[in-house]
Amino acid sequence: MSKQKRVISSILLTAFMATTVFSMTGQVVYGKDLTSELQQKDVNISQSMKAITEDVNSNEIVPAEIIEASKINTDKVSSANKSKKLVESKNEILVKYKSKSKANIVKEKILKNKQVSKFEVKNSNKKFQIDTIEIGESDNMKDVLEELQKNADVLYAQPNYELNLFDVPGDSRFNEQWNLLNDGQAICGQTGIEGVDINVLPAWDIAAGGETVVIGILDSGVDTEHLDLNGNIYVNENEVPGDMIDNDGNGYIDDVNGWNFYDNNANVFTGAEFDSHGTHVAGIVAAVANETGIRGVASNVKILPLKFINGNSGTTEDALNAIEYASMMGVKIINASFGSTQYNPALEQAMNESGILFVTAAGNIGVDCSNVSIYPACFEIPTSISVAATDNRGNLASFSSYGSSIDVACPGVNILSTLPNDQYGLLSGTSMAAPQVAGIAALIMGQNPELTSEEIIARLKNNVVKSNKLEGKVNTSGRVDALAALNNVAPTYEVLPIPTAINTNGKSVENDINILSDNSAASNGKITKPTVSDSVYGISKA
Structure with a gap:
């Protein structure tokens, strides 16, 4: 065709x-x-x-x-x-004991009470006396943490949180992408x-x-x-x-x-x-x-x-x-x-x-x-x-x-x-x-x-x-x-500044606004040009 x-x-x-x-x-x-x-x-x-x-x-x-x-x-x-919720490892817990000598006692109690499939030391930080404990993939992290936190021999226990750099994209012109990160930079003369x-x-x-x-x-x-x-x-x-x-x-x-x-x-x-x-x-x-x-x-x-x-x-x-x-x-x-x-x-x-x-x-x-x-x-x-x-x-x-x-x-x-x-x-x-x-x-x-x-x-x-x-x-x-x-959490309402007229000559702004004027293109020496134009077949750009 x-x-x-x-x-x-x-x-x-x-x-x-x-x-x-x-x-x-x-x-x-x-x-x-x-x-x-x-x-x-x-x-x-x-x-x-x-x-x-x-x-x-x-x-x-x-x-x-x-x-x-x-x-x-x-x-x-x-x-x-x-503001981002920290990502946590699904099966790793950091445990700080009140006394390292109590570690095995704590382990035995966890295995007995919670019936976890795995509770093994993956790594021990000697300086800070913190163990990285690995539990089974199918074990319930929340239950294990609760059991550890109420144990009298445990100072604290937490997930092995993932930590992220506070970086920005390295793309060379990212600073011009105000739509992605508007820090008030000026684009085409307008400050955001x-x-x-x-x-x-x-x-x-x-x-x-x-x-x-x-x-x-x-x-x-x-x-x-x-x-x-x-x-x-x-x-x-x-x-x-x-x-x-x-x-x-x-x-x-x-x-x-x-x-x-x-x-x-x-x-x-x-x-x-x-x-x-x-x-x-x-x-x-x-x-x-x-x-x-x-x-x-x-x-x-x-x-x-x-x-x-x-x-x-x-x-x-x-x-x-x-x-x-x-x-x-x-x-x-x-x-x-x-x-x-x-x-x-x-x-x-x-x-x-x-x-x-x-x-x-x-x-x-x-x-x-x-x-x-x-x-x-x-x-x-x-x-x-x-x-x-x-x-x-x-x-x-x-x-x-x-x-x-x-x-x-x-x-x-x-x-x-x-x-x-x-x-x-x-x-x-x-x-x-x-x-x-x-x-x-x-x-x-x-x-x-x-x-x-x-x-x-x-x-x-x-x-x-x-x-x-x-x-x-x-x-x-x-x-x-x-x-x-x-x-899926709605943000707070945003109130942005709206420009207002400033009267510096002692005149009534309301009266100035209500003055009738001819804003037509012809009266202002301009030639009209439509943004779009109708045709028999549809709409095309002018």
Whole structure:
């Protein structure tokens, strides 16, 4: 079928990404100019970045401030780690006797009273006179500890707790990932508020995701050779690369790393001009934890490229085929950073019947979804969660769609992630917010594989950080919190400062606010340019 016929027969879906792209050099590039700009490499992370940003409401181009490199606040990291419940060895106990000569008496009493299968000294610290006791794998640690602690010959007994370094990721540009650790650093000239992030560092002490969790990137293509992505790309072990044979009999030839549904071939990356969005999303989810670049929210999961968008748009038909394929390949979570204002029952059915957990972007048209619905974000599917975007001060992003049909909020302004050809860049949009929630869902799934998709979504929604800045903006009134969702314990309510008008001229602020003025584009010498435009066939980016 020709591409023209495919567009006519299906609804166009557009990627929710703010149109401004910041390359590593800090230069702004648009559309087709992106490929050449992304070839520039080796820029020091402390270099000042000049940029221009696009006002999503007026599309007026205005200069941005200089990005400031900021040192990570290790005090916050330390306190976050301290909040984690210490991990204990399942079968090792440290015992301090009042007198070492009583050790055998204590042992005999434990063996007699508790009928443990094993109570042996694994190691003795001579300096501190502490024994490491090993009990049987099936023995009840709690019962043994209680028996020891009430023994008159024992000074104290405790589990052999695991101790962890209070470290931060060593990825070279981690300090720019305010969404993961906001210590008040300035991004694009805006100073953040400490703690307004997804609280993922202490969550990493508990879970990393696990290689058995596969996340589908239902998007444009992914640069699978990127240094920060290659190690986490899903590999179909049942397929022989390059032999042009469908070795696993799934109907797709040489689908070693996913499938390109737009071109109907195994090439999931066709170039920076077409596949920057998917590459950026993939890095947010699962960039490798190493000494290079950035770190993904779930750096130990596998990502499966499901390319159905080329550039900015794709068809419902290709999306349905991609979802079907994902289900067949064992994908557990799909990130869906795309959408349309047209209700799409075929897409709704495919998502609902796939058995996959979907994370959807709320959309970038900056309106209440009660007035202008965005799909798939507004589908009422129990295994889907929708995400709005916030900035580094906890405000709902000016471009983000919102409303009672949107579930949660997550950072989505100036998010650093991977770009094709081993590059990195800042992008803004609900497209950047959704994959962080997908990553947190993967952390929960890896730690608690018995949970259903509905139960994971409930954890995400029930354990948000409720904020005064998000009341009435999303139905949970809160921002996702990785640690809270993992522990299934709701955090405390967050009250953030809201700017207030200061009257320095003795005038009535109320009167000034009520003065009528014409704010139309025409009256202010501006030309209107819609964020999206309707067509006979659907919605496409303007």
